[in-house]
Amino acid sequence: MAKGAVMLLVLFITVLSAVSEAHRPGNRALAHGRRPGADPLAPTHLHFYFHDSSTGASPSAMRVAGPKNVPLQTLFGAVYVMDDPLTVGPDPRSAAVGRAQGLYIGADQTSTGFLQAMNLVLTSGPYNGSSLTVLGRNNPYADVREMPITGGTGAFRFARGYAQARTYSMDLKTGDANVEYDVYVMH
Numbered sequence: 693m694a695k696g697a698v699m700l701l702v703l704f705i706t707v708l709s710a711v712s713e714a715h716r717p718g719n720r721a722l723a724h725g726r727r728p729g730a731d732p733l734a735p736t737h738l739h740f741y742f743h744d745s746s747t748g749a750s751p752s753a754m755r756v757a758g759p760k761n762v763p764l765q766t767l768f769g770a771v772y773v774m775d776d777p778l779t780v781g782p783d784p785r786s787a788a789v790g791r792a793q794g795l796y797i798g799a800d801q802t803s804t805g806f807l808q809a810m811n812l813v814l815t816s817g818p819y820n821g822s823s824l825t826v827l828g829r830n831n832p833y834a835d836v837r838e839m840p841i842t843g844g845t846g847a848f849r850f851a852r853g854y855a856q857a858r859t860y861s862m863d864l865k866t867g868d869a870n871v872e873y874d875v876y877v878m879h
């Protein structure tokens with residue numbers, strides 16, 4: 693009986709110290725850091741699908757500026773703002789993991805090369821509430837394009853890394869695209 697009580701007390705203190713440790717500012721083990729048990733030298737890998745649609749009843753991206761006669765080959769000078777859903781699978785109705793919020797600008801006069809500046813705002817899973825910032829060049833017609841991760845918030849404070857984007861499907865008439873993202877970050 694007494695032994696049981698002592699065991700309970702020890703358990704209680706262990707749980708209490710684990711909880712207060714997790715909430716200590718700067719703790720990197722839980723909500724504001726890497727997953728518990730993760731190899732500290734291995735990058736965190738995030739995988740999701742990005743849905744960019746500038747057509748339909750509620751477009752997630754729209755052109756907000758640019759020349760009247762934008763060259764269709766390059767889209768040079770066109771500025772688009774997006775708030776695109778990110779999902780766990782290629783089906784846009786699959787579980788939401790976050791949003792890609794920012795802009796892309798036609799910035800190449802001879803081929804298609806967007807300057808893409810966006811925040812990946814995560815809204816579920818272990819990184820819910822954290823964000824990553826991407827700034828790079830995106831040629832949507834390339835098989836794989838790589839964009840740097842320049843920083844982050846929450847679990848991703850001090851983040852550095854890269855994103856690789858691969859088109860999963862694209863409607864060539866509308867430009868609406870479903871893009872697979874693999875993101876690798878050190879944080």
Ligand SMILES: *[C@@H]1O[C@H](CO)[C@@H](O)[C@H](O)[C@H]1NC(C)=O
Pocket residue numbers: 815816817820821
């Ligand atoms: C993400 O975090 C917010 C704020 O804490 C919470 O309201 C929401 O339910 C969480 N979402 C998921 C899917 O866990």
